[in-house]
Every structure is written in structure tokens, then in C-alpha cells.
Amino acid sequence: MNVALRHLVWKDARSIASLVAVILAGTLTFQLLLWALILMFGEQSNVNLAVPLWILMPNLMAIGAPPMLVGSEEESGTLGWLRTLPLPWPLIVVSKSLVAVAAVILSWLLSSLLLWMTVSMWDAQLPITVEPMLTGDGILALAFFSFQLLFAGFFLAYSCQSPILSLILVLPTMIGLMTAVDAMGRLLSVYPDPSGLWGAMRIMTIVAYVVALVAAQFLPACWRLAFHRSTRDLNPPSRRPSRRTQPYTSTVLLSAASRPGTWRALLWQAWRQQSRPLMGLSIIAGFCILRISTQTWNSPSVSDSFANFATAAMLTLTCTWMGCLGFYSDSISRRHFFFADRGFPTREVWCSRLVLPILAVTLATFGVFMVTNEDRSISGFCILGFACGVLSSMWMTRSALAFLISPALLVGILLATTALFEPYGQYFGYVAVAALPLLIASWRLMDVWLKHTQGWMTQLRVAGFVLLGILLVPVTFFTARYSMMPEPLPQWRTTMLAQPMPKAFGEISPNREPTVAQYLKPWLATHPLPIKVEGGLVDRANLLRQQTERALVSHRYDTQGMVDAARSAQRMLEWAKAARLALLKGEMNPANLLKYAGSDEQVAISQLYNLVMSDVHPVPSEAAAPIRDALNAMASEDLREESWRVALAMEWRLYQSRRGSKWLAGESVDVGYWFPRLEKIRADRNVDWAVHSLLDTPMPEVSDPHTWSADPRLYSHSNTPIDFDVGYGPKYKSDIEEELKRRGF
Secondary structure, eight states: OOHHHHHHHHHHHHHHHHHHHHHHHHHHHHHHHHHHHHHHHOOHHHHHTHHHHHHHHHHHHHHHHHIIIIIHHHHHTHHHHHHTSSOOHHHHHHHHHHHHHHHHHHHHHHHHHHHHHHHHHHTOOOOTTTGGGGSHHHHHHHHHHHHHHHHHHHHHHHHOSSHHHHHHHHHHHHHHHHHHHHHHHHHHHHSOOTTSHHHHHHHHHHHHHHHHHHHHTHHHHIIIIIIOOOHHHHSOOOSSOOGGGSOOOOOHHHHHSOOOOHHHHHHHHHHHHHHHHHHHHHHHHHHHHHHHHHOOTTOOOHHHHHHHHHHHHHHHHHHHHHHHHHHHHHHHTTHHHHHHHHTOOHHHHHHHHHHHHHHHHHHHHHHHHHHTTTOHHHHHHHHHHHHHHHHHHHHOSSGGGHHHHHHHHHHHHHHHHHHHHSSOGGGGGGGGGGHHHHHHHHHHTHHHHHHTOOOHHHHHHHHHHHHHHHHHHHHHHHHHHHHTOOOOOHHHHHHHHHSOOOGGGGGSOTTOOOOHHHHHHHHHTTSOSOEEETTEEEOSHHHHHHHHHHHHHTOOSSHHHHHHHHHHHHHHHHHHHHHHHHHHTTOSOHHHIIIIIHHHHHHHHHHHHHHHHOSSSOOOGGGHHHHHHHHHHSOOHHHHHHHHHHHHHHHHHHHHHOOSSOEETTEEBOOOSSSHHHHHHHHHHHHHHHHHHHHHSOOOOTTSOOEEEOOGGGBSSOOOOOEEEOOOOTHHHHHHHHHHHHTTO
């Protein structure tokens, strides 16, 4: 190796050593946290977290290496010193590229080793969306993405004077590159290729793209390293005295003007430093919020799922970098020494540097909070990321490194709190409270930042505040969870326990979960299996219900199809009525009625209504009699109300006898994970209040369809309540009969 190149490689390796150490240590630490989660809970979802970590950390290295090797050296003056040496400028570019590629490869090797250990030790079955990534083609695609990220970053780092500007521009640049690559691939795959010409062209295109991507950095590097010279170095000094050597004499206008106050001067200075990058980050955040507002979060598509995750991650990263901008400009210009020497109030300096970033992050979090139907998770991640950025910009001795450490700190806090929120999936928004200790830490570190005296004690103080933030999350969460526990209802419970039940109620097992077979048992006693549905025989109860509903919903619009639909509706209404009559005798588990009967009646009557009221496909005369038979099979409103109230009272009584996992009407009741005795009290009180409110609410008018819903706090992992369909009144029945009469049937 060339001696000069060897020395340059050594210098660049020393320059990037802090970033490499942090990324590799973070990779190992996060993996250890993940293993602890797997040992504690053993959930498959915890094993699946290894794949995002495997992808995230090497790409974080690819993002951070170019700004650290180019932008940070420009700020520290090392790049200017290199221009004065008799070195060919391409050698400097090659040295930095070699060091960066080696760092990314090292990060990929460590991440891959840890992923292999995780999958091997727990013999995990990874999701079908992840398995293609672990094939040879998938690994090459991910490595190629890191390669693009790295050299696009070098191009931007040489093109931009500020390393932060290059970091911000990486996101839209990569979107443009990936869009162009995808468009080229689609173009080559559209037309037939009988002679293999497109295959050869695809290979040539990939090779040309790689060469262009590597060579593109030499264009701005040539301007930056070969032609970018200071005028003081290239031109002889002027004999005219410089303004720097002249004493300052104020003009009459300036001397007559009033000097602005300290607070206004600091705010104006912060505006000059932060406005441009904040505007760029705000535009990116706006595009992310727009994308979130139009995307489908429950889409089964792999590409849609990855796009949703990437959009949320990009928005969180944007808010994190907004926090880093607070003290970045003062750190790189060493202005904090000026503040310390002149005795500026630390309170005013701290507040003035965070006014604009807080305003930008507030707008972003409020926007995403509104477009996600008030889901607090992404908003909480954005707030926590902002606090991590603020703390990192004061904590790190190298300013540009804060933009890479802050996302790693955010991931670490999220992994540490995952141990708490694994059983409480809907409470991830509480991680935002960890931002408070981090912001307090930035306030307490103002003296250290002003004097630039970060040492081991500073690191310990930062670690203590981070640990305090992690501990504050469960304290706040459990305080809020148990403070919302409703009051007990002793008198109501006594009345409910004394309420008489049907004679055969004592024979019902409280722990027997609802099944379709038990629900259809009263009707099947008079209609034995097999039963003909859509031209085929069905010999199982669950298949009978499924195929009957499918025949009703997806019926044909000819005469026979409408007749079959009416008979299917009649069958569903008959077995719902049979279940209600059996329940009043105590021969039916109430959970079966609450889970299946109301929904079957609603589907049947609504489909009959749509069938009769349709003007596009008029009902033939042959279907009128089956439709009337179906309407006559529907249970009366008095029977429906009485059976529903009795079933709810019976289900509440059975709930009191259940042990282990708690459930009501076939749906799991939220009993948490930690503090089981408190969780049981909370769950029982929520059930009491939900049943109390349902039974004491007056029935709606029979002319309106209505759904009564229990308190959402009952349920685990979702806010979807248990629906008890009552009051789907006879209005629809009368409307259908009147329409049949109007048509002359």
C-alpha cells in the first residue's frame, strides 16, 4: 500500500473510531436487551425484533460515516490542513471510502452474527415477510442498499458545507435513487426478452449504476479539495488595513439606536442558526404525516407494511434531529465559550435554543396525533426522540456524532421499556414521559456544556438521568392505570348475586368457552346434519354457519340465487331464535348467545333488506315467499330483549367463578401481567361497571338499529369493545313487508 494512503487510512480510522465504537457497542447492548426480553417473556414478537436491529445498525453506520469523515473534518480544520499538503486529492477520497466501507462491513458482520445466534438459540420461526430477507438475494439487496446509502452520503458530504445539511438531504436523495432504480427495473421487465438481451442490459445497467455512484463523489470532492482555497492563501495580502485590525467605531445611527436585550438577541441568533435546517426537517415531517394519513396500517401487503414502518421511523428520526439542532450550531462554532466568558444566564441560553425546535416538534406530533385517530404511540416516539436529540447535542464532545447517537439512544430506551409494554400493547404512548428527565438532564448539564468539560462524571450523570427516564415510564403508567380504577359496587353486586337464574343454570360450566357447535345445538336437534348448502352437504356445525353466511352475503342475482339467500337468512334467524329460547330454559351457555346470536340476526336482516330494496336487481316473485318465511322466523323484540338481559346477567355470574385467564362473552378481559392482585381487582370492577351500565341503560326505540358497547378498558391489546346487538327493531321487517306489497307480491 502507498505510504501516504496508509497514513491517510490510519488518520481516517482514528477519526471514525468513536462512531464505530458506539455503533458496535450499541448493537451488542441492544442484542443483550433483546435476549433478556426473550428470556423474560418468551414471546415470538420479541425474537422478531432481532431483524429490525440487524438492518438498522449497519445502515446507521452507513448514514453517519460520510458526515463524520468529511463534514466534521471541515469543521475541525483537518480538511483545510490536508489541502496544504502535497497530496493528490483523489487519494484522500479513496482513503475515506475504504475506511467507511470497512466500517459498514464490520457492522454488518457483527449484526449478522448476533442475528444468527438469536435465531439458532431460540429456534425461532420468523414471519413470512422476513424470510425473503435472509436468502442470498435478500442479503445482497440489503447490502446494496447500504452501499447506496454510503456513497450517496459521500456525494452530499462533499457537496454541502454543513454535515447536518448532508444528513438531512440523505433521506430525499435515497427516495429519489430507489424510485429511479425501481422504475428502471419495471421498465426492463415490461417487455418480453426472448433473446436474453434485457438480462445482459440489466447487468450492464447495474454495473454502470455502481460505477456512477462511486465516481459521483469525485466531482464535488474535486471542487472541495482541489479548487476550494481560501482567498488569503491564493491572493497576496492587501496593503489596505483589514477591518479586523481596525478599532470598532459605531455609526451615528447605530449609537443612537437602543441595544436589544439579551433574550431578544439570543432568540434572533437562534433563528439565524436554526431556521433553515428546521424548515427542511419540517417539510420532511409534513410529507411523512401526509403519507401516514393516506396509508392503510392493517394492509396484508409486505411492501405496504414496510412502507408504513419506514414512514413512522422517518418521522421519528426527523423529530430526533430537530432536537439535535438546539445546541449544534453553538457547539461547532465554539460559541458556548463566549457565553461562559461573558456570563450569559444559562436559563436564557437554554430556553432560546429550544424555542424553535419545540415549536416544530409540537406541530409535528400534533399533526400525527390527529391523522392517526389520536393514537399516542408515534407521537410519543417523536417526543422521546426530540428529548434524546437535545441531550445528545450537549452530551457528545463531537457535535455531528449527536445526530447518530440520539437515534441509538432512542432505540435503547424503547427496548428497555418493551419489557413493560409487551402485555400492554396499547400503552406505548407512555414512553413520552421519559423525555422529561432527559430535558431536565440537558438543563442540568448547561454549565458542563458551556465550559466544554465533559468527563466521566458527566457520562455517569447522563446515564443516571436516562435510567431515571426509563423508570419513570412504568411509574407513570401504573399510576395512571390504577388511578382510573372505578369504585366498587357492593350493593349492586349483592343484588345481582341474589337474582334468580334458570333452573339448569347450575349445570353450565363457567370455564367452557363459546363454540359454534354449542350455539347451534338447539336448532340442530330438529335439523340434523348433514344439511345442504349451495348444492353441497355440510356435516359440521362451524362449516354450516360459515357457508350459510357466505351464501347469504355472496349470493347470485338470479332467481335461484335470491331464493337460496332468503333460505340462508331464514336458517340464521331460526337458529338464533332457538338459542334464545334455550337460554331462557338454562340450557345454553350465555357466552354463545352474546357472541353469535346478535351478529347472525343483524347480518340476516340487513341482507334481506338490501335484497328487497335493490332497484338494480328486482326481487322475482318466486323469492317473495321465502323472504316472508325468513321474516317470520325472526325472534320477537320482547324475546330478544329478555334473552339478552338474562344472558348478560348469567354471563356476569359465570365470570365470578372463572379462574386463570379472565374472559367475558368469549372475549379476553384485560388482566395485565404485573401486580396480579391489583389487576384482578381492576378487571372485576371494570366488568361490574360495564354490565351495570348495560343493564341499567333503557332500551332504544325499536325503530332504530342500535349497538350497546361495554367499556373499552375491559379488553386487552385493543380498544374494540364487546358488541351486544340489541334493538335491531322490527322497523326493517315492516319496511321489507311494505316493499313486497308495493311490488305486488
